[in-house]
Amino acid sequence: MTIEEERVLLLVEDDAAFARTLGRSFERRGYKVLLAENVDEASGLLVDHTPGYAVVDLKLKGNSSGLACVQMLHQHDPEMLIVVLTGFASINTAVEAIKLGACQYLAKPSNTDDIEAAFGHVAGATEIEVSSRSTSIKTLEWEHIHAVLAETDFNISETARRLGMHRRTLARKLEKQRIK
Structure with a gap:
């Protein structure tokens, strides 16, 4: 990678206001920011650009999946540092994101400092404290x-069907746990 390529960041986010704000913040730090709302737009940008970094929202509008985007980006360039950013954090999606090529997985709200730190913290750390507290039933359910x-x-309807609960019950549970 050349020095110029190292500072190119691809931001895949369908929330236009959040994407603009985060993009401006990275531009102030010297990154050239490319914005895409879905996997297809991200793929199109790779024709003319070679980003060294990517920030991908896990849940994109329509049929576009953040995990599919991570996979596509990693296949395009295995050296690209990809951070998944999500308001719907779970152990399953974190594991899948890492398996598909992400270097880190962050829950929203995260800021530019958090994301840049994630780019710099690619290797695992043995110093992370392991909690002695067991996971609660509510956390496991969530x-x-x-x-x-x-x-x-x-x-939501299909999720409720698969979980064997009424759609309204699921909607209430989701409303209580609003994560943005």
Whole structure:
């Protein structure tokens, strides 16, 4: 990678206001920012540009998947540092994102400092403290709900059917746990 390529960042985010804000913040830090709203737009940008970094939202509008985007970007350039940013964090999607080529996985709200730190923290760390507290039933339920949501491309009706619960019950649970 040349020095110029190292500072090119591809931002795949369908929330235009958030993408503009985050993009400007990275531009102030010396990055050339390329914006895409979905996998197809990101793929099109790779024809003319060689980003060294990418920030990918996990949940994109329509049929576009952040995980599919991570896979496509990693296949295009295995050296690209890819951070997945999501308001729907779960262990399952974190594991899948890393398997598909992401170097880090961050839950929203995350800022430019957090993302830049994630780019710099690619190798694992043995100093991370392992919690002695077991995972609560509510946390396990929440992670399972999010795993099924991701499997169904965030279709609430289909998720409720697969979980064996009424759609309104699921909607209430999701409303209580609003993550942005």
